Amino acid sequence: MKNPLRRFMQINWRNSRKSLKRNGDDDDDFYDAVGEPSAPDNTDPPPPAPSSDTDSTVDGSQCDSYAPAPFYRLPSSTQTSPLSKSPWSSYTEQRDPNSGDYVGLMTSLVREEGHIYSLAASGDLLYTGSSSKNIRVWKSQKEYSGFKSQSGLVKAIVISGEKIFTGHQDGKIRVWKASTRDPKVHKKIGTLPSFGSVIKNSIIPMNYTDIWRNQIKHFDAISSLSLNEDQTLLYSGSWDKTMKVWRVSDFECLESISAHEDVINTVVAGFNGFVFSGSADGTLKVWRKDQTQEKRPKHYFSHTLLQQEFAVTSLAVNPTGMVVYAGCSDGIVHFWEQEKLIHGGLLRGHKLAVLCLASSENMVFSGSADKNVCVWLRDDGGMHKCLYVLNGHTGPVKCLAVEVEEERRGGGGNGRCILYSGSLDKSVKIWRMSTHITPRNNQQLPPPAPQRIDGSRRSRKETPNNFLSFLQRRGSQRKK
Numbered sequence: 048m049k050n051p052l053r054r055f056m057q058i059n060w061r062n063s064r065k066s067l068k069r070n071g072d073d074d075d076d077f078y079d080a081v082g083e084p085s086a087p088d089n090t091d092p093p094p095p096a097p098s099s100d101t102d103s104t105v106d107g108s109q110c111d112s113y114a115p116a117p118f119y120r121l122p123s124s125t126q127t128s129p130l131s132k133s134p135w136s137s138y139t140e141q142r143d144p145n146s147g148d149y150v151g152l153m154t155s156l157v158r159e160e161g162h163i164y165s166l167a168a169s170g171d172l173l174y175t176g177s178s179s180k181n182i183r184v185w186k187s188q189k190e191y192s193g194f195k196s197q198s199g200l201v202k203a204i205v206i207s208g209e210k211i212f213t214g215h216q217d218g219k220i221r222v223w224k225a226s227t228r229d230p231k232v233h234k235k236i237g238t239l240p241s242f243g244s245v246i247k248n249s250i251i252p253m254n255y256t257d258i259w260r261n262q263i264k265h266f267d268a269i270s271s272l273s274l275n276e277d278q279t280l281l282y283s284g285s286w287d288k289t290m291k292v293w294r295v296s297d298f299e300c301l302e303s304i305s306a307h308e309d310v311i312n313t314v315v316a317g318f319n320g321f322v323f324s325g326s327a328d329g330t331l332k333v334w335r336k337d338q339t340q341e342k343r344p345k346h347y348f349s350h351t352l353l354q355q356e357f358a359v360t361s362l363a364v365n366p367t368g369m370v371v372y373a374g375c376s377d378g379i380v381h382f383w384e385q386e387k388l389i390h391g392g393l394l395r396g397h398k399l400a401v402l403c404l405a406s407s408e409n410m411v412f413s414g415s416a417d418k419n420v421c422v423w424l425r426d427d428g429g430m431h432k433c434l435y436v437l438n439g440h441t442g443p444v445k446c447l448a449v450e451v452e453e454e455r456r457g458g459g460g461n462g463r464c465i466l467y468s469g470s471l472d473k474s475v476k477i478w479r480m481s482t483h484i485t486p487r488n489n490q491q492l493p494p495p496a497p498q499r500i501d502g503s504r505r506s507r508k509e510t511p512n513n514f515l516s517f518l519q520r521r522g523s524q525r526k527k
Contacts, residue, residue, distance in 0.1 A: 149479060152439065152502040153465075154188045156475040163469030166448040167204035167211075173448070173467060175475055176201025176213060182223075184233070188477060192231035196221055203272040205281070207295055210236075212281060214269030220283060222298065237298050239283075240264050244300065263300040265291065267310070275316040275336075276366065280344070282322055284314035290324055290334075292346065301343055306332060309358075317364040319386060322346060323371060325359030331373050331381075333388065352383060352390075363404035363411065368425065372411055374401025380413055384429055396421035396433050396497075405447040407464050410434075410482060414444030420468050421497070424482055432497075435480070439502025442472030452479070476502055 161177035168174075173185040178200045184192040196215065203214035211223040211233070220239035226232040240263045267286035274281055274295070281293040288311060292302040307326035314324045320336040331353035334346045353359065353373060361374035370391070371383045380394035380401055399416035406412070411423040411431070420437040446469040462482035469475045478500075 148481065148483070150435070150481045151479065151500050152437075152476060153479050154477045155439075155502070156185065156188075156477070157473070162442075162445070162471040162473055163475055164200060164202050164445055165204045165213075166446045166467050166469045166475070167206050168448040168450045168465075168467055169206045170450070173475075174204050174206070174211065175469065176204050177473075182213060182233075184231075192233065194223060194233040196235075200268070202269055205272045205274055207274055207278045207281070210295070212239075212272055214272045214283060216268045218265035218267055218269060218285065218287070220269060220272070220281075220293070239281075239293055239298050240300055241298060263291070263303060265289065270310070270312055271314040273314050273316045273322075275320075275322075276318065280316070280336075282314050282316055284311035284324060286310040288326075290314055290322075292344075302346060304334070304346065306334075312358065312360050313362040315362040315364050317371060318366045318369055321349075321371075321388075323352075323362050323364070323373075325362050325373060327358040329353075329355045329357055329359065331359050331362075352388060353381060358400075360400050360402055361404045361413075363406045365406040365408075365411070365425075367408065370406075370425070372404050372406065372413075374404050374413055374415075376400040378415060378417070380404070380411075382431075391429055392431070394421075394423060394431055394433075396423075396436070399443075402443060402445050403447045405449045405466070407449040407451060408462075410449075410464065410480065412447050412449060412466055412480075414447050414468055416443040418443060418470070418472075420444055420447070420466075420478075422466075422480055434482070434497055436497050436499045437466075437468070437476075437478060437502055438499065439476060440468065440470040440472050440474065442470045444468050444470050478502070 156175075161179035161181075163175060163177050165176035166173065171186055172191070175183045175185065177183075180195050180198070182194055182196065182201055182204070183190065184194075196213065198215035198217040198219065198221075200216035201213050202216060203212075205212045209224050213221050213223065215221065221235055222237040222239065223233045224236045226234060244263060265283065265285040265287055269283055269285055271284040272281065279295055280301075281295055283291050283293065284306075285291075288305060288307050288309065290304045290306040290311060291300055292304075293300055306324050307328050307330060309326050309328035311324055311326050314322070316322050320338060322334040322336065323331060324334065325331050330351055332351050333349040335349045337345045337347065352371075355375070357375045357377040357379075359373055360376050363372045364370070365372070369385050371388065372394075373381045375381070378395070378397035378399055378401060380396075382391045382394065383389060384391045394411075394413070396413065397415035397417050397419065401413050401415050403414040404412065409425045411425065413421045413423070415421075418438065418440045420440075421433055422435040422437065423431045424434050425431050448467040450465045450467075452463040452465055464480050466478040466480050467475060468478065
């Protein structure tokens with residue numbers, strides 16, 4: 048009796064495995080290093096678990112990630128893209144090309160799977176990194192190219208000339224470059240640290256006396272990347288509590304610093320040789336480069352700008368105004384001014400952790416786990432006011448990138464820029480921002496109130512969100 052029962056169970060198990068393969072579940076489900084499974088497309092997903100990313104849950108709040116509405120369209124460049132079956136789609140929300148003063152949402156890029164963790168803009172190109180293995184390149188708000196890495200979660204992207212640096216969950220930094228023959232094709236030209244440098248460091252440690260104790264390799268996820276002013280040095284922060292300094296020309300690790308007592312969430316290089324590091328231990332530390340040593344520059348600890356119980360989750364530097372901004376897990380943005388780094392005040396616009404910051408000229412942008420983006424304007428006297436509150440994301444805003452808009456009509460600066468916001472709702476939104484608010488756009492709000500711009504409007508062709516309908520049905524059932 049036991050043998051027929053065993054055979055029956057084996058046959059059922061094999062049939063279930065075959066049905067899973069037919070549905071493509073084995074190919075679609077991807078588990079990254081932090082344990083975030085992808086949700087299936089053809090069924091209503093269950094309520095998502097809170098993100099395990101340290102940056103977005105340091106305040107103890109649960110940050111839900113929502114699936115986008117199932118509106119998909121194959122991009123025009125599918126024949127030339129290395130990833131022809133692209134789950135990305137783009138649709139124009141609202142834009143009047145003839146209106147020079149339009150401010151608001153221009154386009155939404157919605158992805159089928161993969162939370163957006165990193166963005167980088169360079170001219171008319173936008174690079175997006177997510178929890179999948181793909182790095183997408185967008186041009187003029189349409190898919191342009193893409194390339195695949197061997198590590199899943201892409202947590203940071205910076206661009207230095209023709210070189211593209213990506214920081215990954217496996218603790219490695221990969222370097223890419225577009226082909227001269229075909230700019231759509233990207234090739235990997237290096238990995239930091241290289242295999243040869245690791246072997247050399249282990250055999251002849253005298254060549255790396257400055258970093259022998261800490262090693263030249265990150266042993267945990269890369270959380271942040273930043274380039275100095277002349278783009279000769281690359282700084283990397285990691286969850287292994289160290290900050291490393293790399294030379295951009297030959298990818299050599301020049302220095303490894305045990306910077307904090309807890310994971311490093313963000314690192315940014317500033318003006319006058321300053322380097323700032325923020326950690327989950329609640330401290331914001333200032334490091335300074337020794338200007339006397341050019342070949343192998345060293346960095347020394349200067350002082351601590353901030354020490355509190357709330358984690359420092361994001362940093363941004365405005366080099367023109369010499370201002371440093373620090374976002375924290377309590378939803379507050381601190382800022383310091385001038386070379387002496389005098390504390391200038393607080394920016395209160397969010398209810399949850401500030402996960403990302405960006406700065407352009409006299410504008411500052413803050414994205415939060417409360418799913419909103421605040422746009423701040425800094426005047427000549429150093430005072431800040433909130434111009435806009437951008438909503439529309441259905442998940443925490445994890446990354447921001449900003450580019451000054453090209454002049455269309457010539458003349459001086461027009462105070463306009465293009466803002467990119469990436470979210471854990473698996474979408475990227477493109478906004479057009481301006482430092483000027485016309486009275487007709489803000490008649491119904493009192494003078495101190497910022498203008499609220501709704502970016503949640505969808506195209507008419509788009510069908511309702513499966514997950515939102517699931518929540519509505521579950522809520523109605525509970526009422527009954």
